[in-house]
Amino acid sequence: MLTVEGLRSRYGRIEVLHGIDLSVDSGEIVTVVGANGAGKTTLLRCLSGVQPVTAGQITFRGEALTPVPAYKRLRRGLAQSPEGRQIFTNLTVEENLRLGAFLFNDDRVEKDMEDAFQMFPILREKRNLAAGGLSGGQQQMLAMARALMGRPSCLLLDEPSMGLAPIIVSQIFDVVKGLKALDVTVLLVEQNAFGALKIADRGYVMETGRITMSGAAEELIADPRIREAYLGI
Amino acid sequence: EVRIGASVSATGPAAFLGDPEAKTLEMLVEELNAAGGINGEEIKLVLYDDGGDPNKARTFATRLVEDDEVVAIIGGTTTGTSMSILSVTEDAEIPFISLAGAIDIIDPVKPFTFKTPHTDRMACQKIFEDMKKQGYTKVGMISGTDGFGASMQAQCKSVVGDYGIEIVADETYDPKDADMTAQLTKIKGAEGVQAVLNPGFGQGPSIVTRNYKQLAIDLPLYQSHGVASDGFIELAGADAAEGVRLPGTALLVAGLLADDDAQKPVVTTYKTAYEDKFKAPVSTFGGYARDAFLILTDALKRAGSAEPAVIRDAIESTSGLAGTTGTYTFSPEDHLGLDLSAFRMLEIKDGKWALVE
Amino acid sequence: MSDRDSQTTLLSVEGLGITFGGLKAVNDVSFQVKPGEIVSVIGPNGAGKTTLFNMISGIYQAGSGRVVLNGEDVTGMEPHLLARRGMSRTFQNLQIFQSMSVLDNAVTGYHLQEKGSILADMLGLPASRRRAEAAREGAMALLGRVGLERAAEREAGNLSYGSLKRLEIARALALNPKILLLDEPAAGCNAVETAEIDHLVAEVAASGVAILLVEHDMKMVMRISNHIVVLDHGEKIAEGDPATVSKDPAVIAAYLGAEHADR
Amino acid sequence: MSELLQFLFSGVTVGAVYALVALGFTLIYNASDVVNFAQGEFVMLGGMITWFAYAAGLPLPLAALIAIVATAALGVAINKLAIEPARGAPVVSLIIITIGASIFIQGGAQLIFDKQIHTFPAFSGDEPLRIGGATILPQSLWVIGGALVIFAGLWVFFTRTLLGRAVLATSNNRLAAQLVGINTNFVMTLSFALSAAIGALAGVLATPITLTAYSVGIGFALKGFAGAMLGGMGNPKGALVGGFLIGLIEALTAGYLSSQYKDAAAFIVILLVLFFLPHGLFGRQATQRV
């Protein structure tokens, strides 16, 4: 579904991704873990097209993605819930969600919005309030819900559990797991590596801009190096 | 080669004035050189556009004096730029002929500074003279807040008493304003007002004139020489401008001048040449530049030297030189060289300028 | 765990409340913090934790109630005046001086110690230079403590999210506070990084600084808190030591979820 | 009484012009947070191009249409050639770009056209309408009507259409806007085209009253900016009310106090309003949680 080969990217003169190879199969949940500053966010930004790629290939459903501008990638089925939430603070919660479905103008928009409210009831309560007034966790929920409004076939999640209450964290992981049934592919970046690996099929470990380890999720959880460096067990 | 310097406001708020000035100077130099120059020497005009900014004007004056080494400078479209230039030329002792209105430029007389337009004080006098003749004793004033308007407003207020006239309403407007009905309504309501005077140039007076008609004020309206060009009639609308009076120059009524009028040939030649070349009507302001150039070249011819002091002396001995504005006679005590007779009272009749007897 | 009653109170929150367009974001919340103590505020998303912090630190005007710091009523006092009285904080939504270097970010934490008059600073008087130098050294040491010494000269805006969180902590510590408010310091950090922050916080508390902590990482909260206040819908629903609170059914229902109840 | 009415007429006439300029500001501002200081030049072009085409013998409506379309095209060009390539630059840099564009357009206009003052006939004649002892020109009604129509259009656009919200989204968070599939470049282009067209329309409607010349842009930009800020930048309602208010304050001050200090009165009112409402009359403070 999604393959990345030899991906390099830089901020100014400083290269932060030094050749990433990675692939996600259709319907799979794949997680990327790594320390602060490893380059996880940069990787996702490259995939959604808001970060220039200096070398390498991104292929999505058999097509080269690199030349496609960011705003067209959602049309291809690629949605992102970005780091820092990036909601439209001056617009209402409902407007945020509607803009999430900017590409669509059909009855399903209402239904998807209803689903989103089902998933995060607090958003329904706040639907007519400026999103900037939401609490941190509520904004995180909104970012996730908005990404889902885009009806992605592949969802890029950058630390979706950040700032969420434990109850909601498990709920989010349940949602992600549930996406599998809907045939949505997920690339999940998480600091909650334990939780992420538990729901993922496979995982990659990233260190300073390189993939240093990869494998099935159960293997990684069992790997002592991972347990020590990322799971703190 | 004789170098003549010029700094005018070909752009900026006074571009309306400076643009024809610049064009006139360029045209005249071309003509003169084609005719063999002065005493066989070619004229080189170094022309700068100061954009109406006195600070820039001063820099250009310095540049003309120090770098371009000109023998004399024409310019200063506005009073502000003229004052800036003259402090440089006076220091450097180089003749300067200003194109601006204010009396301060040549009063008190400065050794190297001259000017061609009548002073705003003279315009006031001319207008009040006419008002007095009509028997008006109470008038309203509405002036632009630009240099020209403000200066004329002040001059008029200082001479008005001499004519037994009282100013019963004194309003102003910003040159960029789009509507003056509020001020005019106030003037209209002033006790006993018999006529209205509007010192200003640019678009303001046109709008005043239109608003005047809109409010159906049936008092006589006097404008200043600041609007003396055909453009004014067009902008204000012939209808609204009908009956407006102002002190103008021979240039506007070239066709109406008596054949024995000394200014007639000068005025006609300039008008034809300018209008042929630029496809635009002449204006009084281009005429000021025309006169300045004439005065200077005339003096250069007589001086036969590039020595600034000699040129200055030659200008001071100019006598009976007919220009578009009037007939100039300078002296060491008089650096304006015009008297009230240079002004002609004009009135707009049937959309055209006409002489008031 | 120290005996909570034996010490004098440093911060006392008394009946604090605020509303936003009809919503009681925080309602009648009271608790106390003593020097050297770590008090955690937990609760569901939108419970009012950050809002509570914002009132205590003078960013929001409290609608009702009082904040007493060191015996002084500081309700509604400007943040910079609270800083002078020893209060310092970090933010859930990062507040970084983006275009300044990482080091300069940390040095601003020393503002109160180094500041002089603008004239002295413009003239570059030796006293003003000396203070600046001292601040710089202190800041460098703090960057070391949060593991950012190698990034000192980088432009702060270029750091990754997790690094910025730690930079905020360093800057807050630079104030040499009596009480430190941390809003989700471990968000965006993995388990190992969280443990590092744990140690840092415990260390700071051990030096006598009172700590008020908002955090969703329950392992961290349970590990280091002396006392926990639980908010839900702006109200305090429980309070006590970690063991008590984690067994409280209301807390489990509202916040922890069944998963945690098992342990 | 008729005096007061006359002052009010004067105020709304001028105010409508300011309001139109202020409305022009809102679009670009809402799409990019940039106050486009070249907005006044659009007004100038509306007037100058119409005059030019009219003087060349075209019928007035056609001349006006040409002016509006040409100005809109210029707006697009500015966005494509100057704003888009500078993406990511700080807002002050973008402002300087718009100031540069303004100087550039002025420089071009004085070359292509001339430096004289011009006008063209009013749409419905010059015969003033008499109402309660005061008079107003039919053209004033055109300008006032224009301002109201544009306001209504923008109001519907921003509150009722998804595209309008996409414009707001673009300025609020360009990154996120792209992520939800908004072509932010297109949104910017559209905003510039519409803003320029609104500006040109203002020029077309106002020129028979205000006259035009290559240099009138700055004056319009300044007053329009002041009006927009008074009302609250970005809000069409604010632009409308702010523009009219400034016109009225000027007229009433000129009528009852001092015509010399009427501009001062406008700015003093702005300062007072901002003192109590730091985001203008209708502006809202952006909610930014920490």
Add this chain to the structure above:
Amino acid sequence: MKLTPKQATLLTLAVLIALTPFFFPSGYYYRVGALIFVNGLAVTGIVILTGYAGQISLGHAGFAGIGAYACALAPVHLGIHPAFAVVLGAVISAVLAWLVGRPILRLKGYYLAVASLGFGILVSMVLNNERELTGGPDGIDVADLGLRGLLKDFGLDLTNGEFWYFFSGLCLLLGAWLALNLYNSPTGRALRALHGSEIAARTVGVDVARMKLNAFVVSAVYASVSGSLLALQNKFITPDVAGFMHSIEMVTMAVLGGVGSVLGAIFGAGILTLLPQVLTVFAEYEQLVLGLVMMLVMIFLREGLLPSILRKLRGTGE
């Protein structure tokens, strides 16, 4: 020995000021140089206000006007020496900046811009309208500073142009030195911090309102002194000095050159002062070219001319 950025800036400036006259073909170049320095001084104030503290003012020409008219009026009406008039102007500007700044600095971004614009317009309106006192739009003469005569008595005979070149250059050096000291000082850092995040600055103890006011007052003094120098140099001044266009010009110079750095902003002042002089050759196209240059610089060198060029030379960043 490696120079600190501050030393490098001052040295560059000093060398430029001292050495360029050797290449001047005529006295006119001294005049242009002096204008650059006078503008550079005003722009240095903008660097403190906008570059450091991030506050935009579109009314700083108002302070330049106060400085200029202090030199025109005080010697005549109060009988004080022009040199003291400069100080008086600076004091009045500072007091006024303090009074005006307190309410308006609470405003942000464009709202601050429009409020400061209003202030500038009020000042220029008073200068224009109070004809009796200020001479109105036509301007007013300014007394001679007299320093040149004094130098002459000491055997240093400079032309007017030369004197103003070196004197303004010296003033600029002093102004730049003060501004550079500020940059890395606690106050400077606090200013830059509140630029980044007001809330964070407040919580680390920065009295944001006072700091902004400090920056506003200091930059007003810079503008005032610049206006004074201009008036004394020209010996004649009009209200244009306080006009809106002059305010815009100051900000443009600073941003074009690089508002974050003193040398950059002065560089910007140099470019924008020189450009019209160079462009006189094609006067017709002057505005066209000026506008184009402004756009191109901001598009391709968005941090401003100097910082972008230096960055390219050093080879860091994009």
